[in-house]
Amino acid sequence: xxxxxxxxxxxxxxxxxxxxxxxxxxxxxxxxxxxxxxxxxxxxxxxxxxxxxxxxxxxxxxxxxxxxxxxxxxxxxxxxxxxxxxxxxxxxxxxxxxxxxxxxxxxxxxxxxxxxxxxxxxxxxxxxxxxxxxxxxxxxxxxxxxx
Numbered sequence: 269x270x271x272x273x274x275x276x277x278x279x280x281x282x283x284x285x286x287x288x289x290x291x292x293x294x295x296x297x298x299x300x301x302x303x304x305x306x307x308x309x310x311x312x313x314x315x316x317x318x319x320x321x322x323x324x325x326x327x328x329x330x331x332x333x334x335x336x337x338x339x340x341x342x343x344x345x346x347x348x349x350x351x352x353x354x355x356x357x358x359x360x361x362x363x364x365x366x367x368x369x370x371x372x373x374x375x376x377x378x379x380x381x382x383x384x385x386x387x388x389x390x391x392x393x394x395x396x397x398x399x400x401x402x403x404x405x406x407x408x409x410x411x412x413x414x415x
Contacts, residue, residue, distance in 0.1 A: 299392070299403040304332060304339075306399045314400070315339075320364050320375075322354030325402060329354070330391060332402075333375045335362050339400050340375040343389040347380075353388065 302325045305314040315321065315334040322344050323332045329344040331353040342364065344354050351368040358364055363372045373380050378390040392403040 299405055301394070301401045301403050302326065303399045303401050304393075308398065310399075318358045318360055320354050320356055320358045322352050325404070328404070330402065331356075331364060331388075332393075333358050333362075333364060335375065338395055339393045341391040341393050341402050342373060342375060342378050343391075345388075346371060346373075347386045347388060348384070 304323055304325065307314070315332070317334055317336065320331050320333045322329050324330075329352070330341045331344040333340045333342075335358070340362075342353065344352050346353055346366040346368065348366065348371045349368045351366055353364050353366055353373065356365045356367045358375070359372075362375050364375055365372050371380060371384055371386075373388050376390070378388045380386045380388070394401045394403075
């Protein structure tokens, strides 16, 4: 019984380490992609350049930004005060400014300003021929606590 438990612990450690022995492909395989914009319905430019907005995907709200080099998504909740970043301002250098206390976050990395000492989560976004997609890890992993 003790040896079986040890194998479980090792398996759990490998699955907690996204890069682990399986590499980045395993982490990508476990993501589920959701279409945010459908170009045939929303048009070829559904969001203006240098804007942010809150979008809901499967009950989860994200702050979606459109910059010169594409779309980017971060967690919509400001870690400082809990306000919606999607109601903030998008700067031309790729940062979102929280509408409440003016904390700023890089839309590509999620990193806050150095004096803030915080960050927001980021999500992969792809622009495809038919629309804009965002990826989340499968709900099962969250429920079981693997990631």
